[in-house]
Amino acid sequence: MKQFISFVRKEFYHVLRDRRTLLILFGMPIAQILLFGFALTNEVKDSEILVVDYAKDNASQQILTHIGASRYFKISKAALTQKEIMSTFQAGKIKAVVVIPVNFNEDLLHSNKAQIQLIADATDINTANMIINYLSAIILEYQNQINENLEIPYQIIPETRFLYNPQLKGAPGFVPGVMALVLMLVSVMMTAISIVREKETGTMEILLVSPFKPVLVIFAKAFPYLILSLINVTAILLLSVFVLDLPVKGSVPLLFAESTLFIITCLALGIFISIKTDSQQFAMLISLMGMLLPTMMFSGFLFPIENMPLPLQIISNMVPSKWYYIIVKSIMIKGLGFSSLWKETLILLGMTLFLLAISLKNFKIRLQ
């Protein structure tokens, strides 16, 4: 035990004395949260859109009032041909055009079905998506409103749904994402690098030729990063609550317990990488390419998984951060409890045990 403590203390010396490590450990999470929170917000504010109202009837007027009332859009009206619409886009002034066809109200009343055309400038695909989604949401809202007392509902196409983010706020999605990203980086990369560094400097040889159990060397090296990662989780949550104004809806202890599980998953991965590599650069490359990239791509944090082709969806199931992302999102934003998350937790636990098992199996008490 005394050896273990001495090991952990040494590891903290390493971390605290290296400015670069400190910066990655604590500077990065803060920078990420603030960057995503303020600079890279996905919200669309005061986007200029153009309305071409061919119907000019009761229903079209009401929809346009709704859109105009939203703080997301600044609208101007015009009567244009299809050709003129294209050239307006090319000038780059407007982000989207809403086209309401003639006889809009009548279609709605008689066939219970009407169409609205939404055209967006897709050079910026994210903004375009966002605008279309917002517009659709507003139309949907209007539709629900007029359908309230009807037996046969009116239907306005297109239809889009928003889940769990009814205020159309940009922040909630990325805090769990940043958490997954940061923990992945700290736990996988830092652990792998710090173990491989001992191989490079020759100190690993000494530690192996000592009474200290070789497996304990590895665990003693990983342990400090568990603590550092938990400090990171705390920091991110504090930032999210006090700076971004985004409270944790569910249980905080549960969130920490799940985070600890995910950190151990990552540590196991880091240990596995360190066993398989001999140079710090290589360990870093593998961690970045093999772990960080999938986290960005497949956790559902930047790109919605439902929209991916099936093979990629299957791959995404093998990325631990996807499950952690779901768990954190559920606890923080939906306020769900463990009873709704046992499945994801179990998957994560399974992955952890699997990674630990192959790490132990591959671990050698000798060189090579």
Added chain:
Amino acid sequence: MAQGEKVIVCDKLTKRFGDFIATNEITFEVNKGEIFGFLGANGAGKTTAMRMLCGLSTPSSGKASIAGFDVYTQTEQIKRNIGYMSQKFSLYENLTVKENIEFFGGIYGLTDQQIETKTEELLNRLGLKSEAKKLVGSLPLGWKQKLSFSVAILHEPKIVFLDEPTGGVDPVTRRQFWDLIYEAAERGITIFVTTHYMDEAEYCNRISIMVDGRIEVLDSPTNLKRSFGVSSMDEVFYQLARSAKRGD
């Protein structure tokens, strides 16, 4: 040895890192075709001095010219007129002997014709003909070092800088290496070499010994031993370096 022509001229060359003076006002000259031994304990400032002479590091003060070019303003010309090898910088391990020679020949701007004759010459001289298609990584260290030296002088530079070229090499190969050095010097290439082997210091025409950033002595091995009243270079070195205040 052609007397008179100076290929290295240093005047009070100094390099400071903050308030640490790595190389302190070193002044010396090296003649064309001379084998010049540059000795000193670890941390005496040899590497820093050598980097400045190769045009890799700008001096803090003082003057120096290498093959007639100024170390402040003409580093590109310097690099074209020198060769460099060290124990660490060797050749590309995953290229063959021939590919390495061709690559470095190309780097130094030799024509294909020149590269071909040079390759032939070099392989014959080193007895590496049958190994030409082998990866450099598979050769023993001694052969690598001999090859590395030959490649460093492929473009017939005016000066070649050798940084501990024979560390860890067996005694026979070490002497073969020195044969190559002598041959190059005969052809008029100036040799500037550092070593921890004191017997190799004896093979140099003149040597300097650095202590704490300064050149403490500079003379031929025979004269140094005479003025210190000792029988081997080892003792000269020991007497000087023992007084050193700093390490690396």
Added chain:
Amino acid sequence: MEAVVVQNMTKTYGKEKTLAVDNISFSVAKGELFGLIGPDGAGKTSIFRILTTLLLADSGTASVDGFDVVKDFKSIRNTVGYMPVKFSLYQDLTIEENLSFFATVFGTTIEANYDLIKDIYVQIEPFKKRRAGKLSGGMKQKLALCCALIHKPTTLFLDEPTTGVDPVSRKEFWEMLRRLKEQNITIIVSTPYMDEASLCDRIALMQGGKILSIDTPDDIVKAYREKLYAIKANEMYPLLKVLENYPGTLNSYAFGEYAHATFKDQMKNMEEFERFLAEKQLTGVEIKSIEATIEDSFIKLLH
């Protein structure tokens, strides 16, 4: 009693089965200072790693302090001290922190075995708050030795502790080893420097995974039967050429300020040789018969 016994040890690497250690046998007595002398690639590091249980040999057996390197690897790890080649400690920890960390890892304290390292430690103690990365080469080496000694090992393995170190620091290091020997610790040390060989009790001259010769330095030198001459001239390179071209020369090579040479028929006809040299217009010629050194023996074994 034998501290280390190696029998028919062979080690190869990789798919191509590159031979690193070629059927080697030797033993080291308790309390002996034993040297493995040879250039890079001689197989020294492989032998060290097999003996410290870090590698498995392909074939053959070895034991340290009576423990088998494969079966009893745990016991060996408890008792030996090891300083790997290129060993660099923890650069960001101070002298004191490095030492106390290794003490704890080995289940002991600095105080418990202080008497063993005292001689060496007092030299670096004034700087104990300084980080290892900021120490000079000589001081790093002393700290590394302290770390390897802190648990009072029975056998100490030092893999090229003096490589790349200047002659002054090398001399000091060997003085430390001589003093350690008095504490009855078996020391096995490897080095590419031939001049260090004479400081060992016994040495094995190695090349290409084989032991060329194994004996005390004195006996290795005595086994050099040819009469060896040291020849000096003001012009070294021409002298070497002349020696090479002299028909009676068996072997000739540079050796510091002299050239060493052996001759056919033990050089009965000295006048003829002197005449030959005089014809070649060498100046300051001096010829003397000398005792061989370890390096001469090594060169002869390589031929």
